[in-house]
Amino acid sequence: MALQERFRDRFDAGRALAGELSGDLAGRPDVLVLALPRGGAPVASEVARALGAPLDVFVVRKLGVPGQEELAMGAIASGGVRVENPSVIRMLGIQREDIDRVAADELKELRRRERDYRGNRPPLEVRGRTVVLVDDGLATGASMAAAAAALRRLGPAKLIVAVPVAAPETCDHFRRLVDQIICARTPEAFGAVGLWYEDFTQTSDDEVRELLRQNQESRAAVA
Numbered sequence: 066m067a068l069q070e071r072f073r074d075r076f077d078a079g080r081a082l083a084g085e086l087s088g089d090l091a092g093r094p095d096v097l098v099l100a101l102p103r104g105g106a107p108v109a110s111e112v113a114r115a116l117g118a119p120l121d122v123f124v125v126r127k128l129g130v131p132g133q134e135e136l137a138m139g140a141i142a143s144g145g146v147r148v149e150n151p152s153v154i155r156m157l158g159i160q161r162e163d164i165d166r167v168a169a170d171e172l173k174e175l176r177r178r179e180r181d182y183r184g185n186r187p188p189l190e191v192r193g194r195t196v197v198l199v200d201d202g203l204a205t206g207a208s209m210a211a212a213a214a215a216l217r218r219l220g221p222a223k224l225i226v227a228v229p230v231a232a233p234e235t236c237d238h239f240r241r242l243v244d245q246i247i248c249a250r251t252p253e254a255f256g257a258v259g260l261w262y263e264d265f266t267q268t269s270d271d272e273v274r275e276l277l278r279q280n281q282e283s284r285a286a287v288a
Contacts, residue, residue: 070252074264075104075201078229079111082249086197086227091116095222097189099123100276101200101212102182103268108229109199110276116197117287120280121189122182122273123198125212126171131163137207138164141171142215143179143188182273192220202258203231203248206239213243230261 072078090096096118100109106122113120128139130153138159139149147168154164179188198216200209209226216224226239227247232255236248250261259265 070250070261072229072262074262074266075107075268076111078201078249078262079108079199080115082108082199082227082229082247083112083115085247085249086112086225087115090118090195090197093118093195095194096197097121097191097194098197098199099191099216100273101125101198101208102178102273103270105200106268106273106276108201109197110280112197112199112227113280114283118197119189119284120277122179122277123212123216124175124178124182125208125215126175127208127211128164128167128171130157130159131167137211139168140208140211140215141168141175142212143175144191144215144219146215146218148211148214148218178270181270182277184274191216193222195223195225196221197225197227198243199227201229202261203228203235203239204255204258206231206235209239210242213239230258231255 096116098109098113098118098120100106100122102122109120123143125140125142127137130136130138137150138153141147203209213226224243225245226243230250231248233251236246236251239246
């Protein structure tokens with residue numbers, strides 16, 4: 066892997082991704098950029114800056130099978146949306162009360178994170194808007210797929226998933242899930258998302274809050 070093929074950091078990746086998006090979307094009042102926190106926030110902040118669009122977070126929590134928490138039986142997301150995986154639920158004979166219990170626990174954590182990132186500010190309205198859903202990369206794409214399914218239920222006019230780098234097969238898979246998928250780079254020897262960044266330091270909650278604040282202030286300044 067040649068050094069020049071890697072992004073310096075998530076901000077660099079966001080600027081590269083913005084170049085793939087800005088032609089049709091820049092300056093449009095209906096466009097909203099949503100980040101999957103935490104790693105998607107720095108990428109999305111650069112996309113939102115280039116498009117002149119508002120930035121918000123879209124929090125997703127996996128619903129893990131009791132005793133096999135790594136296996137997802139569904140997910141919950143911002144906006145009170147719950148998505149279930151019927152095949153896993155049927156195959157394992159999971160009872161409704163178990164699903165509800167796990168969902169209630171994860172909802173508490175989701176709300177805590179939303180309050181932590183957003184404070185008392187309500188989430189931005191999704192219905193009828195062109196939504197660009199951003200993360201720092203796609204390997205299996207499981208979290209993004211759950212986010213996209215949940216976001217669909219909130220009624221966006223158009224749903225675009227945008228990432229700086231993705232496994233080619235994952236990028237292709239999303240063509241069937243969303244209105245548009247933008248993968249700036251799809252290296253054949255993908256490996257893992259972090260391999261395509263020189264600096265893949267974990268994004269902190271404080272950084273997510275600061276990026277949202279900066280977006281709000283920059284938009285208020287030009288309003």
